[in-house]
Amino acid sequence: MNGALGHAGVILSLLAACAGVATLALGLATRRPELLARSRAYAYLMVGGMVLATVAMEHALLAHDFSLAFVADNNSRETPLLYSITGMWSALQGSILLWSLILSGYIAYAAHRFRHRASDPVVGWATIVALVVAAFFFALMLGPSDPFAATVGAIPHDGTGPNALLQDNLLIAFHPVFLYLGFVGFTIPFAFAVGSLVTGRVGEGWLTETRRFTLFAWAFLTIGIVLGAWWSYQELGWGGFWGWDPVENAALLPWLTATAYLHSAMVQERRGLLRVWNLSLLVATFALTILGTFLTRSGVTQSVHSFSNSGIGPALIGLFAAIVAVGVGLIGWRGDRLRSPGSIDAPASREGAFLVNNLLFAAFAAVVLLGTVFPLFVQAINNQSLSIGRPFFDAFTVPLGIALLFFMSVAPVLPWRKAAPGVLRRRLAVPAWIAALVLVACVAGGIRGLTPLLAFGLGAFAAAVAGRQLVLAAIVSHRHGYGAWRGVVGRANGGMVVHIGVVLIAVGLTAATSFAHSTERSFRPGETLRFDGHALTFVGWRQVTIPSEKAYEAQFRVDGAPFSPGIGSFNGSAQGTDIPAVDSSLVDDVYLSIGYAPASPRPGQAVTVDIYVQPLVLWLWVGGAVTAGGAVLAALPGRRRRPTDPVSVPIPEIADDLPVPAGIVT
Amino acid sequence: MSAATLAPAARSRNRRAGFALTSRWSWMLLALVVAGALVFGSTHSGSTTRADRIRYLDSVIKCPVCEDVSIAGSNAQQARNLRAKVVELVDAGRTDAQIEKYVVAQFGTDGLLRPTSPVIWLLPIAGGAVAVLALGVALSRRRSGSYESAPGSEDEAIVVAAIAGRSRAGTRNGANASLDDPFGRDLNGLDGRSVDAGDRDR
Known part of the structure; x- marks a missing residue:
């Protein structure tokens, strides 16, 4: 029943997508706008099919319908309600369903958003591209990755339940969803890029039209990555949050190219430059989301994230190749029209700084990509296994990150086109002195090492510059009678809030990786040990049993507060899963993970725990939240500009010194 | 440098204050302070424990x-x-x-997690060097003016054709007229966002 409904939904969506493509193609070929407008109905129909399939899947999971192989593998009668719901994306087939649902939603929203311009060939072509991508995923669900496949053989009485790691933390409900909202969101800007290339209307119009799609996709991806780091920190028991794991890299890669694009798109909007570069970044971003899915889901790389293996690898790598070929081919074909009307006049200008920023991001992405796929090539060619881990990535990404922090400090105060002599000297004076004072304070406070000092100093510099821009924007906004709060709304100002969030992340990351202390200690019950300024007391063992898991908790008191890391055993499986306990504060985190314990500990037995004390880890998550908030502020529209208002702000004397507040100029 | 001196200095943007943070001397002092702190901080770290x-x-x-x-x-x-x-x-x-x-x-x-193969270490460095070289060549070529050379006969033909077309159509308001390029190029796209901003429906 659920299987039939689900299949019906997928088939409905596939047919709707194909019919939409056919209608649009016919409409474009015969120049009949009414056909183009009609394609919107197919997009809505496609969403309907996906909603039906999703409802069928969730119903099957909640009703423990083990006649579906996917449910039998990822659900059991004891699985709690929340983890039954999230079971949909606990394995490959359901993840593809979630991906398709989100993609259909985006396409339908775009069709609705541009409904008054449906007869425009750019919109028509963009819709075709998006529908073809969607049809690819629907076809996957009818072929190699069928979420509604029937159980082979007798229907089991009970299922195996989700992977133990996937039913212990609330973040399973959010991290994959945000990540997919980010990944999939880049389909729409890519589709419009292809649309404008095909029609030859390569002006700046499509860029502004899809700006908000890109921004939201970027924000979702950022949230997804930060939540993923938080999750692995709470779950994996080694005190870390980022391991340069191939799958983490797969999410980071499109984030890097998308961040570069968000910056360079401003150059194109403002000055019409960097067109080929921007299109290449968009194509790269979308292609990397598909490559990331390939790396995650096809089983070519083994990692903590590869919860499933399957045969969809060739299809995904084929789609990746097709995207790259289409992108490169179209850009090459339209090369003549993409020539910029001008050039960058001076290196010390906003666009010059953005260009450098872009090159740094591109280099960052290239290093991460190389480190991720190089072992695969070596394996394929030499059949020799090779590990590339933190030492390689750190060697290149740390200097690049430091350089990015520096440009993050300087770029916001640079004017467009050309900086007059002395402008930088005036605008950067106060932030630079703040940074210098922070640096001196760090050295005085006993912090040693070039990398952390540079990171903290430049972080202070970048944050001070961003703060300066926000304060000035608020003042100008207030002076014009719009209320100071407008100083944080709009693209430029929201962008400065994002910068502050990124600085918080950079500082947290540097502190946590450079100044972590860890040790392994054995405790007898009642024993108190001191480590790195914290007093830890082992109280004793406690057994906890909840339906799907049987766990032992080692009860501790850290600086007086109760604290219980544990070992969980899910569904009676022999292998225990570590459940670390984290005590977070604004200054540092104490992280306890059971290293060694007897199989069924009795009250009087000793425990061996790994203790990690890491400073400022909490600021990683705070920075992630600030970054996401800033992205939302950047997406909010400023006050609509009256067409007769002057475009530039007429403030004499110090006019070049003031950032433009939202609402004065859009 | 205390907070008390920072506040008036911040206002010295109008170039009226006496000792200004923005002066050349202030920047030299800043550079000295930063360099000193960095050198001290990165060398006095003690031996590796x-x-x-x-x-x-x-x-x-x-x-x-x-x-x-x-x-x-x-x-x-x-x-x-x-x-x-x-x-x-x-x-x-x-x-x-x-x-x-x-x-x-x-x-x-x-x-070992640190790859021992030198290839993997050399690739990014070589790639970076090639990228910087290519960018340098592209920028210097652009600066030498190959894109901004004087209008050629082909360009003149375009202009003549455009003017002829417009006078035939009797358009007097040149600003609102669409530029139709006889070679099929999107001349409107050339000046920033004129056309595309015009057909935004918001």
Whole structure:
């Protein structure tokens, strides 16, 4: 029943997508706008099919319908309600369903958003591209990755339940969803890029039209990555949050190219430059989301994230190749029209700084990509296994990150086109002195090492510059009678809030990786040990049993507060899963993970725990939240500009010194 | 430099204050302070301690039963044993290189997370060098003016054709007229966002 409904939904969506493509193609070929407008109905129909399939899947999971192989593998009668719901994306087939649902939603929203311009060939072509991508995923669900496949053989009485790691933390409900909202969101800007290339209307119009799609996709991806780091920190028991794991890299890669694009798109909007570069970044971003899915889901790389293996690898790598070929081919074909009307006049200008920023991001992405796929090539060619881990990535990404922090400090105060002599000297004076004072304070406070000092100093510099821009924007906004709060709304100002969030992340990351202390200690019950300024007391063992898991908790008191890391055993499986306990504060985190314990500990037995004390880890998550908030502020529209208002702000004397507040100029 | 002197200095943007943070002298002082702090902070770090060495080695040695995870990042029994071994070897007075050699002898080149193949280290550097060179060439070519040369006969033909077309159509308001390029190029796209901004429906 659920299987039939689900299949019906997928088939409905596939047919709707194909019919939409056919209608649009016919409409474009015969120049009949009414056909183009009609394609919107197919997009809505496609969403309907996906909603039906999703409802069928969730119903099957909640009703423990083990006649579906996917449910039998990822659900059991004891699985709690929340983890039954999230079971949909606990394995490959359901993840593809979630991906398709989100993609259909985006396409339908775009069709609705541009409904008054449906007869425009750019919109028509963009819709075709998006529908073809969607049809690819629907076809996957009818072929190699069928979420509604029937159980082979007798229907089991009970299922195996989700992977133990996937039913212990609330973040399973959010991290994959945000990540997919980010990944999939880049389909729409890519589709419009292809649309404008095909029609030859390569002006700046499509860029502004899809700006908000890109921004939201970027924000979702950022949230997804930060939540993923938080999750692995709470779950994996080694005190870390980022391991340069191939799958983490797969999410980071499109984030890097998308961040570069968000910056360079401003150059194109403002000055019409960097067109080929921007299109290449968009194509790269979308292609990397598909490559990331390939790396995650096809089983070519083994990692903590590869919860499933399957045969969809060739299809995904084929789609990746097709995207790259289409992108490169179209850009090459339209090369003549993409020539910029001008050039960058001076290196010390906003666009010059953005260009450098872009090159740094591109280099960052290239290093991460190389480190991720190089072992695969070596394996394929030499059949020799090779590990590339933190030492390689750190060697290149740390200097690049430091350089990015520096440009993050300087770029916001640079004017467009050309900086007059002395402008930088005036605008950067106060932030630079703040940074210098922070640096001196760090050295005085006993912090040693070039990398952390540079990171903290430049972080202070970048944050001070961003703060300066926000304060000035608020003042100008207030002076014009719009209320100071407008100083944080709009693209430029929201962008400065994002910068502050990124600085918080950079500082947290540097502190946590450079100044972590860890040790392994054995405790007898009642024993108190001191480590790195914290007093830890082992109280004793406690057994906890909840339906799907049987766990032992080692009860501790850290600086007086109760604290219980544990070992969980899910569904009676022999292998225990570590459940670390984290005590977070604004200054540092104490992280306890059971290293060694007897199989069924009795009250009087000793425990061996790994203790990690890491400073400022909490600021990683705070920075992630600030970054996401800033992205939302950047997406909010400023006050609509009256067409007769002057475009530039007429403030004499110090006019070049003031950032433009939202609402004065859009 | 205290907060009290910072506040008036911040207002010195109008170039009226006496000693200004924005002056050349102030920037030189700043550069000295920063350079001094960085040099002091990065050299007076003391010798690497035993704990530092163990932490470094633990992060470089791969956990034998994991994928791409160091022994510092794993709680597997083999990783724990190897961590104990590292402590033992460090205390026995072995150097980092000797310990790494020991690991490679035990587990092969795959035993270290730092790739031993020089190719992987040279590729990014070579790639970066090529990229910088290519950019330099592209920028210098652009600066030498090949794109901004004087209008040629072809360009003149375009202009003549456009003017002829417009006078035929009797358009007097040139600003609102669409520029139709006889060669099919999107002349409107050339000046920033004129056309595309015009057909935005918001």
